[in-house]
Every structure is written in C-alpha cells, then in structure tokens.
Amino acid sequence: MNYNWNWxxxxxxxxxxxxxxxxxxxxxxxxTVKVSVLAWIIALVSGSxxxxxxxxxxxxxxxxxxxxxxxxxxxxxxxxLFLWFFVLPELLPRSAGLWLKQLPNAPxxxxxxxxxxxxxxxxxxxxxxxxxxxxxxxxxxxxALGLTTVQxxxxxxxxxxxxxxxxxxxxxxxxxxxxxxxAITIGLIELTGQARSMQEFSFQVFxxxxxxxxxxxxxxxxxxxxxxxxxxxxxxxxxxTGK
Amino acid sequence: MTMLGNFDFDVxxxxxxxxxxxxxxxxxxxxxxxxxxxxxxxxxxxxxxLSSYKVLGRxxxxxxxxxxxxxxxxxxxxxxxxxxxxxxxxxxxxRPITVGAFAxxxxxxxxxxxxxxxxxxxxGIQSISKGQPAAASALGLTYAQSMRYVxxxxxxxxxxxxxxxxxxxxxxxxxxxxxxxxxxxLGAASKVAQRDGRLVEMYLFAALVYFVISCVASxxxxxxxxxxxxxx
Numbered sequence: 001m002n003y004n005w006n007w008x009x010x011x012x013x014x015x016x017x018x019x020x021x022x023x024x025x026x027x028x029x030x031x032t033v034k035v036s037v038l039a040w041i042i043a044l045v046s047g048s049x050x051x052x053x054x055x056x057x058x059x060x061x062x063x064x065x066x067x068x069x070x071x072x073x074x075x076x077x078x079x080x081l082f083l084w085f086f087v088l089p090e091l092l093p094r095s096a097g098l099w100l101k102q103l104p105n106a107p108x109x110x111x112x113x114x115x116x117x118x119x120x121x122x123x124x125x126x127x128x129x130x131x132x133x134x135x136x137x138x139x140x141x142x143x144a145l146g147l148t149t150v151q152x153x154x155x156x157x158x159x160x161x162x163x164x165x166x167x168x169x170x171x172x173x174x175x176x177x178x179x180x181x182x183a184i185t186i187g188l189i190e191l192t193g194q195a196r197s198m199q200e201f202s203f204q205v206f207x208x209x210x211x212x213x214x215x216x217x218x219x220x221x222x223x224x225x226x227x228x229x230x231x232x233x234x235x236x237x238x239x240x241t242g243k
Numbered sequence: 244m245t246m247l248g249n250f251d252f253d254v255x256x257x258x259x260x261x262x263x264x265x266x267x268x269x270x271x272x273x274x275x276x277x278x279x280x281x282x283x284x285x286x287x288x289x290x291x292x293l294s295s296y297k298v299l300g301r302x303x304x305x306x307x308x309x310x311x312x313x314x315x316x317x318x319x320x321x322x323x324x325x326x327x328x329x330x331x332x333x334x335x336x337x338r339p340i341t342v343g344a345f346a347x348x349x350x351x352x353x354x355x356x357x358x359x360x361x362x363x364x365x366x367g368i369q370s371i372s373k374g375q376p377a378a379a380s381a382l383g384l385t386y387a388q389s390m391r392y393v394x395x396x397x398x399x400x401x402x403x404x405x406x407x408x409x410x411x412x413x414x415x416x417x418x419x420x421x422x423x424x425x426x427x428x429l430g431a432a433s434k435v436a437q438r439d440g441r442l443v444e445m446y447l448f449a450a451l452v453y454f455v456i457s458c459v460a461s462x463x464x465x466x467x468x469x470x471x472x473x474x475x
Contacts, residue, residue: 003328070458074453075453076418086442178314180314181317
C-alpha cells in the first residue's frame with residue numbers, strides 16, 4: 001500500500017485555529033454525545049407515551065400509537081431529517097418558517113428532534129412488548145385494589161416493564177449514538193463530520209477514520225459498562241437476571 | 244403561506260422516469276444484492292461463531308461486535324476510501340484502482356449487513372433442537388452435509404420473517420449512499436430538487452415512496468409470519 005501514514009498528524013494544528021487535529025475530533029465527539037443524549041431523552045419520553053397508548057384498551061389510543069410507530073418506522077432516517085430540515089420550514093406560515101431557518105444551530109436541534117422521534121418508534125415497540133410480557137394478574141390485581149389506570153401504570157406496570165426492557169433499551173441508545181452520524185447530511189459537524197473535515201484538510205484519510213472509529217468504540221464501551229451497572233442495580237429479584 | 248398553493252405536481256411527473264428507472268433501480272439492485280451477499284457471508288460468520296474452533300469464533304465475534312458499534316455513515320466513508328487500496332493490493336497494481344460508485348457501495352453494504360444477518364442466522368441455528376444435528380451425524384452425514392441439508396434450511400425458514408424485516412431496514416439504509424453523491428432513489432430526488440429548486444415537492448414525494456414500499460413490505464412480512472408460524 002503506497003499510502004503515506006502520518007500518525008503525528010493528530011498533534012499538528014488544525015486549519016480552523018482551534019488547536020490540534022485531535023481537538024477537532026474531540027469537539028466532534030462532544031457534539032455526538034450532546035445530540036445523542038438529547039435525542040435519547042426525546043425518544044424515551046415520546047416513546048414511553050406512545051408505548052403506553054398502544055397497550056390501552058381504548059381503540060383510539062392504540063390507533064394513534066399504531067400510526068405514530070408506522071410513520072416513523074417506515075421512512076429512512078435521512079429522509080425524515082430532510083423533511084424536518086428542508087420541508088417543514090416551507091410548509092409553515094412564512095414568519096414561522098423564517099424563524100426556523102434562522103435559528104442558530106438549526107442542524108443540531110433538527111438532528112436531536114429528528115433522531116429522537118425516529119428512535120421513539122422503537123422505544124414504543126419495546127415498551128409495549130415489556131408491558132404485554134407482564135402476567136395479566138398484575139393489572140387485574142391493581143384493578144382489584146382500586147387503583148386507577150394512571151396509578152396502575154405509574155406504580156405497577158411501568159416500573160416492572162422498564163426494568164425488563166433495560167437491555168434492549170441499551171442497544172437502542174447505542175443505535176441513537178450511531179444514528180446521530182446521519183445528521184452529517186444536514187450539516188451537523190459531529191464526530192464523523194469532523195473526521196471527514198480532517199480528511200479534507202490533511203489528506204490523512206485513514207488516520208482520521210481510525211481515530212473516529214476508536215472514539216466510537218470507546219463511547220460504546222462507556223455506555224455498555226454504565227448500563228451493566230444500572231441493570232444490576234435495578235434487576236428485579238426473582239427474575240433470571242435478578243438477585 | 245407556501246402550503247399546497249404552489250405545490251408543483253408537474254415537477255414530480257417530469258422527473259418520474261429518472262427517479263424510478265435510474266434512482267429506484269439503483270436502490271433496489273443494491274438492496275437485493277447486498278441482502279443476498281449479506282446473507283451468504285452472514286451465514287458463514289454465524290457458522291464460524293458456533294464452530295468448535297475457538298479462534299474462528301473469536302474472530303467472527305470480534306468482526307460482528309466491531310461493525311455493529313460503528314455508524315453506517317462512517318463505514319460507508321471507510322470503504323469508499325479503502326476499497327481502491329484493497330483492489331490495488333489484490334491486483335498488484337502500481338496505484339489505487341478506481342472503483343465505481345455501485346461496486347463500492349455494494350461491498351460496503353455486504354460487509355456491513357453480514358454482521359447483522361449473522362446474528363439473525365446464529366439465533367436461527369441455535370433455535371434448532373440438538374437432536375437434529377445429532378440425528379444427522381448418526382445417519383453418517385458430514386458436518387457440511389448436516390448443515391447444508393438439515394440445520395441451515397430449517398434455521399433459514401424459522402428466521403425468514405426476521406431476515407426480511409432486516410432487508411426492509413437495509414432498503415431504507417441504502418439511502419445513506421447519499422453522502423457519496425450517488426444517485427440512488429433519494430440521491431436522484433435530491434438532484435432534481437436542487438436543480439429545479441423544488442425541495443418540498445421532491446422530498447415529500449421521496450418520503451411517500453419509501454413509506455409506501457416499506458409499509459407494503461412489512462405488511463407482507465406480517466402475513467408471511469402468520470402463515471409459517473403454524474408449521475411447527
């Protein structure tokens with residue numbers, strides 16, 4: 001391979017004047033973390049609401065849940081980001097559209113909301129599976145005790161369901177981090193984007209991508225380790241994973 | 244208000260031949276070939292992971308975990324720059340060879356999807372009861388024969404709905420070749436959108452097409468699942 005390796009490139013100053021190339025990549029990592037965490041919060045909150053709706057006896061509720069999930073699951077994430085970023089401002093009244101377009105950091109917020117809503121469909125399906133996996137007796141016992149539907153979910157079903165679906169939620173969070181890279185297409189300079197700009201400035205393509213790869217692996221490792229601890233902490237006694 | 248007042252349906256109509264004959268053909272060909280290649284290599288990786296040679300299992304496990312921790316966009320960039328060098332190394336040429344957009348994305352998606360398909364096939368193989376390969380070897384079948392005629396056909400059949408669902412995900416994921424400015428369906432829509440300044444029409448139309456195809460395909464998978472679920 002006649003490629004000029006230069007691993008010292010990371011310590012050389014980057015042309016943006018923001019320190020070394022390593023600083024450039026690390027700033028990308030920070031953006032990736034920020035956008036992923038924000039997207040994950042959005043996904044968890046809206047996904048939980050939709051997941052609960054899908055398990056309610058009401059026809060309307062489960063229909064809304066069904067439509068939400070199908071809408072966000074059947075379009076590529078990239079297309080969804082384009083819809084929020086390019087199409088939505090045009091469909092709004094002129095003043096609102098202009099305000100949206102001139103929002104500072106628009107790619108960041110679009111990415112967080114777009115990835116968040118995309119992931120919410122998956123969270124909803126997981127939560128629904130978690131709730132339906134609980135023995136029927138749990139819900140019946142709550143009703144027998146005189147708990148309202150809200151109380152049943154708040155004190156009985158959800159605390160169990162969330163603990164059961166924690167492992168799949170971990171991989172959905174990892175997916176959220178990976179999916180945040182798609183935001184490169186609407187101009188968000190996150191980790192992959194910074195690796196790309198480092199490649200364009202320095203021509204050291206493989207060093208740049210290797211560094212980005214290592215950083216993604218590290219991020220994965222940190223999340224997985226943290227979630228293992230959380231899983232052990234909240235494990236339900238009496239279940240296989242419990243104490 | 245720019246709402247539907249000046250929504251230009253004609254720009255979509257005029258672009259239809261380009262969108263479908265060029266763009267969608269690229270997308271569907273890439274999806275089909277990547278799914279096939281991913282399945283073949285994914286099955287091999289699954290067999291490696293389950294083999295009694297620990298080293299093979301380690302290598303396969305490492306590959307799968309590695310690929311699955313990276314964003315597809317990064318993997319697309321990796322292969323886009325790496326494949327010319329691999330080609331040079333394989334052919335012994337004096338400089339990195341030029342690889343077409345299609346070949347480059349096909350290699351990327353096969354390598355990427357193989358990791359995901361292998362996990363599905365591994366679950367499929369593990370879902371076969373131990374008595375099956377035991378009976379096969381009692382009948383004098385070799386390992387290869389037992390896999391080829393007994394285990395894999397059943398594993399494939401059990402996992403068919405999951406494999407097809409993964410293929411729908413793959414179909415949506417192929418839109419990411421956009422980052423290489425390749426005219427797949429979304430790339431073609433985006434080209435027309437930018438040329439004619441009609442982003443709203445083209446992106447809404449592209450979204451609708453992806454939505455309809457994915458919905459119909461998942462409906463088909465659900466039907467299939469209901470049909471083959473009773474077999475056992």
